[in-house]
Amino acid sequence: MSGALGRGSVATRLPAQDLERARRFYSEKLGLEPFDERPGGLLYRCGDSFFAVFQSTGVSPGTFTQMGWEVEDLDAVVDELRARGVRFETVDAPGFRTDEHGFALVEGNYPSKHSRGERAVWFRDSEGNLIGIGQPVH
Template identity: 75%
Template sequence: MGTADMGLLARARVATRLPAQDLERARRFYSEKLGLEPVDERPGGLLYRCGGAEFALFQSAGASPGTFTQMAWQVDDIDSVVALLTRRGVVFEVVDLPGLRTGEDGIAEIEGNYPSKGARGERAAWFRDSEGNMLGIGEPVHQS
């Protein structure tokens, strides 16, 4: 790889792919619970756009283990987003690990995340979609 080729991926847009054993069930979840509609579809796949990024759900015989965050959204007001999604029936994960614990509101306070964003930490919450994919929501906590 020549010097001119270095950084090609750094300039590329990232597009997340999430498996779905039942694509129609997943479409309903993303529409009814998250308020998202696909911008494009093909047999076996749904494409979504959020904030200039893309993610796709694809028909898969395999199942996600749902043991780690596979995709997350960065929001400006996590309290409002969690409250809205909870009203729509989204169930947030309870996390109780050393150094990482969600409060009664389903939101964890994470110190030290994202100093490159001018943040001193992050507030985060996690939930699973209808297919078992672990999804997250985060809000950087900026220096005050």
């Protein structure tokens, strides 16, 4: 690690036009509760990482993955989220496309570490943010 940023940590921030709607989505659909909250923002903790959802007047373009999880058992996570009402997106991009079950094999993709790629799915939160979930392929 060199440079000041190499010694820092990364935090994802997702915009929300309606913070209460976003709070309900993250609670009801994803089973997450805020770790901390302040006026205009919610902070969530997942493992050793954090992400924030903040009140914004801007609209997410939803044209690219804005945040992603890396999980050990993608099938189990998808089953749980589908049971909670999460709808997964069809994402077709150069080099991959989602299959009839909503999964894509993304060869050589980061952020999966120490793997040759990942199996992945995508969904949108209540605010239109495109969120991915991946499982490393070894």
